[in-house]
Amino acid sequence: MSSDTTPKAPLTNAALASLPKAVIKPCYQRQTIKTGIVHLGPGAFHRAHQAAYIDSLLATDNRWGICGVSLRSASLKAALGQQDNLYTLAIQEREPRYRVIGAFSELLAAPADNAAILARMASPDTHLVTLTVTEKGYCLDGSGLDWQHPDIQADLADIDNPVSAIGFLVAALKRRFNQGTLGLTVLSCDNLSDNGHKLKSAVLAMAQYLDPALSQWITHHVAFPCCMVDAITPASDAALKADVAATLGVGDAWPIKREAFCQWVIEDNFSGPKPALDKVGVTFTGNVAPYEQAKLRLLNGTHSALAYLGSLLGLETVYDAINQPALAFFIEALVSEEIAPSLSVPDALDINAYASAIIERYRNPYIRHLLAQIAWDGSQKLPFRLLATVKDNLKQGRSIKRLCVAVAAWLHFIQRQRQCGGKVVDPIAPSLLACETVADFLALTSVFGELADNPVFIAELHAAYQRLAGMTLATAKLHL
Numbered sequence: 001m002s003s004d005t006t007p008k009a010p011l012t013n014a015a016l017a018s019l020p021k022a023v024i025k026p027c028y029q030r031q032t033i034k035t036g037i038v039h040l041g042p043g044a045f046h047r048a049h050q051a052a053y054i055d056s057l058l059a060t061d062n063r064w065g066i067c068g069v070s071l072r073s074a075s076l077k078a079a080l081g082q083q084d085n086l087y088t089l090a091i092q093e094r095e096p097r098y099r100v101i102g103a104f105s106e107l108l109a110a111p112a113d114n115a116a117i118l119a120r121m122a123s124p125d126t127h128l129v130t131l132t133v134t135e136k137g138y139c140l141d142g143s144g145l146d147w148q149h150p151d152i153q154a155d156l157a158d159i160d161n162p163v164s165a166i167g168f169l170v171a172a173l174k175r176r177f178n179q180g181t182l183g184l185t186v187l188s189c190d191n192l193s194d195n196g197h198k199l200k201s202a203v204l205a206m207a208q209y210l211d212p213a214l215s216q217w218i219t220h221h222v223a224f225p226c227c228m229v230d231a232i233t234p235a236s237d238a239a240l241k242a243d244v245a246a247t248l249g250v251g252d253a254w255p256i257k258r259e260a261f262c263q264w265v266i267e268d269n270f271s272g273p274k275p276a277l278d279k280v281g282v283t284f285t286g287n288v289a290p291y292e293q294a295k296l297r298l299l300n301g302t303h304s305a306l307a308y309l310g311s312l313l314g315l316e317t318v319y320d321a322i323n324q325p326a327l328a329f330f331i332e333a334l335v336s337e338e339i340a341p342s343l344s345v346p347d348a349l350d351i352n353a354y355a356s357a358i359i360e361r362y363r364n365p366y367i368r369h370l371l372a373q374i375a376w377d378g379s380q381k382l383p384f385r386l387l388a389t390v391k392d393n394l395k396q397g398r399s400i401k402r403l404c405v406a407v408a409a410w411l412h413f414i415q416r417q418r419q420c421g422g423k424v425v426d427p428i429a430p431s432l433l434a435c436e437t438v439a440d441f442l443a444l445t446s447v448f449g450e451l452a453d454n455p456v457f458i459a460e461l462h463a464a465y466q467r468l469a470g471m472t473l474a475t476a477k478l479h480l
């Protein structure tokens with residue numbers, strides 16, 4: 001890494017020609033790109049994953065430029081605005097690779113750009129709206145749209161000036177309905193099981209409340225495919241910025257990093273033109289559910305388990321955690337004894353190989369993925385990642401012991417944060433921090449639902465909670 005701190009000229013279209021040869025650059029005329037996709041939530045994951053696939057697609061089809069829409073902050077628009085919306089993707093492996101992504105044809109930010117955002121979403125050239133707004137961005141409660149959510153209430157009162165992602169979709173679809181613009185695909189790219197169906201129900205619920213005719217129209221003209229996304233993408237940091245500046249010789253205000261592995265499986269259910277993403281490594285399939293279930297439970301489930309157990313042990317990264325023999329042993333047993341048996345595996349997927357490959361990805365020494373980042377939003381993540389598996393195992397009479405250890409680690413993590421005045425990043429943080437006992441946690445119905453009444457789960461969770469008390473690195477093997 002360079003110690004040269006001289007400010008560099010920014011990464012721009014004009015600078016592309018003079019970048020080092022090894023840097024991969026857009027191999028298409030950026031000026032000729034049309035905007036065919038609106039993406040809500042252009043955070044690190046989107047920029048490392050979907051935008052990279054689209055960047056490859058643009059080489060042969062210029063209809064699919066992305067209009068990135070930040071719903072909560074104008075900082076991305078400001079940062080990339082200085083650099084023609086270009087940014088660097090650093091692939092962190094033994095031989096790092098650097099790629100400049102040119103897929104953003106436009107960046108907008110709510111609320112200042114609301115009129116332009118809705119116009120873009122309603123444009124006949126826009127065929128695909130995609131989302132990475134995280135679990136909480138869907139404003140769901142256990143049974144569907146959370147009508148009490150302040151953003152949803154604001155949208156119901158004034159849908160033409162929306163706040164939530166669901167509100168933006170309904171407002172844009174209302175315009176398409178009124179102007180007779182047909183065919184749109186709305187693709188959720190977040191780690192929710194059944195993401196397309198959940199998004200569709202939330203959109204239809206709001207539309208139905210506002211105008212049943214709109215909801216009818218959406219049912220017939222808009223597709224909401226499910227999809228599975230996967231690429232480990234740690235948050236950007238100062239070291240990455242310095243590394244990119246030293247390698248490219250230009251300044252990038254917001255580079256992104258990820259591992260080399262990248263996967264996207266999309267349900268083949270589009271309305272209107274469909275980008276030929278299968279030409280650039282995406283899998284289209286009739287049924288995403290088994291892929292999504294395997295990924296959510298095996299990768300995200302073990303990620304969350306490592307995040308809470310590793311944090312309790314004072315570890316910092318996924319790499320540090322998986323290199324502790326006690327944790328590695330625990331994760332392998334969790335996978336083989338309790339998660340893998342719960343999966344309905346697609347024929348094409350060798351589950352043992354898939355699970356081992358995930359653990360190998362955690363062992364990548366070139367990626368610093370902070371456990372604290374994964375620990376965010378546990379109340380939103382655990383129901384999909386661990387508790388759904390608990391429910392299935394209970395139904396089938398399988399063990400839930402290790403799953404309960406992972407859940408109990410979350411409870412200890414919250415309590416430790418409370419005791420040391422640490423931060424809990426979670427939309428229900430105040431309720432979490434108010435919990436003093438396992439029973440208090442179980443009363444959080446948006447997290448535990450009917451599991452709170454299951455005697456086997458209650459007993460196992462209490463036992464796991466007690467077992468984890470006082471665990472240290474030296475004693476971890478005994479506690480786990």
Ligand code: CS2
Binds near residue numbers: 229374
């Ligand atoms: C992680 C995911 O932060 C988290 O909660 O589990 O972001 C994970 O890295 C991705 O889903 C991998 O595809």
